[in-house]
Amino acid sequence: MEVKEIIENKTFDEERALYNLKNTEVKNCTFAGPQDGESVLKETRNIRVIDSKFSLRYPLWHARGYELINSTFDDKTRAPIWYSHDGLIKDCDLEGIKLLRECSNTKIKNTNIVSPEFGWKCNNIEVKDSKITSEYIFLDSKNVKLDNVEFQGKYSFQYMENLEITNCKLDTKDAFWHSKNVTVRDSIVKGEYLAWFSDGLTLINCKIIGTQPLCYCKNLKLINCTMEDCDLSFEYSEVEADIKGHVDSIKNPKSGTITVDSVGEIINEDSIMDVNGKVIVRK
Numbered sequence: 001m002e003v004k005e006i007i008e009n010k011t012f013d014e015e016r017a018l019y020n021l022k023n024t025e026v027k028n029c030t031f032a033g034p035q036d037g038e039s040v041l042k043e044t045r046n047i048r049v050i051d052s053k054f055s056l057r058y059p060l061w062h063a064r065g066y067e068l069i070n071s072t073f074d075d076k077t078r079a080p081i082w083y084s085h086d087g088l089i090k091d092c093d094l095e096g097i098k099l100l101r102e103c104s105n106t107k108i109k110n111t112n113i114v115s116p117e118f119g120w121k122c123n124n125i126e127v128k129d130s131k132i133t134s135e136y137i138f139l140d141s142k143n144v145k146l147d148n149v150e151f152q153g154k155y156s157f158q159y160m161e162n163l164e165i166t167n168c169k170l171d172t173k174d175a176f177w178h179s180k181n182v183t184v185r186d187s188i189v190k191g192e193y194l195a196w197f198s199d200g201l202t203l204i205n206c207k208i209i210g211t212q213p214l215c216y217c218k219n220l221k222l223i224n225c226t227m228e229d230c231d232l233s234f235e236y237s238e239v240e241a242d243i244k245g246h247v248d249s250i251k252n253p254k255s256g257t258i259t260v261d262s263v264g265e266i267i268n269e270d271s272i273m274d275v276n277g278k279v280i281v282r283k
Helices: none
Strands: 005-008 022-027 045-050 064-069 085-090 093-095 104-109 112-114 123-134 142-153 161-166 169-171 180-185 188-190 199-204 207-209 220-228 238-243 246-251 255-260 262-267 278-281
Touching (some): 246 255
Parallel strands (some): 045 064, 142 169, 180 199, 188 207, 207 220, 255 278
């Protein structure tokens, strides 16, 4: 990024304070104050923001080519980054509801994020070595990669397409509902009602924890996974699964084969459709 100007050690609180800023580094600045102005860095092009603090609404909208480094958003920074593209977010501590909306080509590294509605309707997002707390994360987003991320939330990764998760810890609830083409590797996935109505979910070397997982799934694959406290699993799912260890109970798999070391109960009753899935217990 070519920087032609540096703005340093200043405080801004007026409306659109640095509107349409171009080819500029903003360093050690504070965006807060009595005027409570919105959209301080709207429509910027090729900017780098370093060591700065934000406490105003909508700071980075319609930005193209931005770097946000070692900076903070507090909880007053509502909807901070929308409609912005080609971004790098690194070493930041970010709060604010509705962070990252309809953004693309964004890389996030070593960042702590607390945002109840994070990453909605985004495309081509990479998150690495970070922590995220969010009730709804990446709703209706496409082409997302997570690597070494700790996530805590509730209704995560719903209506997504093309999601890759590697070496992550997910403490969630209704994850992956109605998602398509999701691959999770070497991760812990803890939650209830995991991945109902998903299509093309593959779990490889994962630990799955929680009640009633993986029901109503299409094209579901489990490779070398373990399952803990998982009862009423795989109901009405099309599944090929290789599970190490014990599963509490398996109920009415629609089709495919589930291979386990042991199972507490295989339930074949009260089905509302034809179910032909097989359960094989290793000897």
